[in-house]
Amino acid sequence: MDASDVRGHLDGLLLAVLESGPLHGYGIIEALQRRSGGALQLPTGTVYPALRRLERARWIEGTWTVVDGRKRRVYTLSPAGKKELARRRSEWVRFTGVIGTVLGGGA
Amino acid sequence: MDASDVRGHLDGLLLAVLESGPLHGYGIIEALQRRSGGALQLPTGTVYPALRRLERARWIEGTWTVVDGRKRRVYTLSPAGKKELARRRSEWVRFTGVIGTVLGGGA
DNA sequence: ATTCATATGTAGTTTGCCTACGTATAGCGT
DNA sequence: ACGCTATACGTAGGCAAACTACATATGAAT
Numbered sequence: 497m498d499a500s501d502v503r504g505h506l507d508g509l510l511l512a513v514l515e516s517g518p519l520h521g522y523g524i525i526e527a528l529q530r531r532s533g534g535a536l537q538l539p540t541g542t543v544y545p546a547l548r549r550l551e552r553a554r555w556i557e558g559t560w561t562v563v564d565g566r567k568r569r570v571y572t573l574s575p576a577g578k579k580e581l582a583r584r585r586s587e588w589v590r591f592t593g594v595i596g597t598v599l600g601g602g603a
Numbered sequence: 604m605d606a607s608d609v610r611g612h613l614d615g616l617l618l619a620v621l622e623s624g625p626l627h628g629y630g631i632i633e634a635l636q637r638r639s640g641g642a643l644q645l646p647t648g649t650v651y652p653a654l655r656r657l658e659r660a661r662w663i664e665g666t667w668t669v670v671d672g673r674k675r676r677v678y679t680l681s682p683a684g685k686k687e688l689a690r691r692r693s694e695w696v697r698f699t700g701v702i703g704t705v706l707g708g709g710a
Numbered sequence: 711a712t713t714c715a716t717a718t719g720t721a722g723t724t725t726g727c728c729t730a731c732g733t734a735t736a737g738c739g740t
Numbered sequence: 741a742c743g744c745t746a747t748a749c750g751t752a753g754g755c756a757a758a759c760t761a762c763a764t765a766t767g768a769a770t
Contacts, residue, residue: 611725674734
């Protein structure tokens, strides 16, 4: 799957990963890859700006930490982020329902 | 559902509608709306350029006809278009599988 | 020393759908 | 006759989101 196909769904994916617990950007990229069975290998230039966007929206909260001398920005899902995630999930169901129905072919 | 959410899936939707038989642009827009239960109300500025793109790709074939004094460009799904539609459908299954799994939440 | 893995980020580009507009005919009500 | 709505096709310019490519830095391994 082409990585650009996540367009419009990236925010939900990031929020979903953070639902399992706080994580830093690099770790999020790995988690995404792991959870998708290797399908999602998102470039840093996609993920980092997205995280900043989510942070500005107050859906996640980022704090600087230092682990083994390396700086990490660890993100935590906020209460607003949990609501947003729920909203994204129901939108996802609606979206797949509509497109799947029209696309047909046993979908 | 916001109409812009079809991004990346519009071509497949158009091909799927034309699978049922030849149709002109305006009719395609109506069919899309009907099949989606009113969810997809795509503007002409989205659909017409997309149809020309599909035509250039040889997935559909367009011919001018005149009905009741009005010019219509009727599109027919080509053999290559059928293949492309099949490809889009399997991509759709893969896509929803990956995103749905990562998004979780009972998806 | 050099290279790889870890870790974050910016700059500029491309894609693809959007909004807004322009054109034209048919049919209906007044 | 006139205006409004439905039918019908299309272009121009804009914008958001993800892309590619690059820049930076530390720790660990060879």
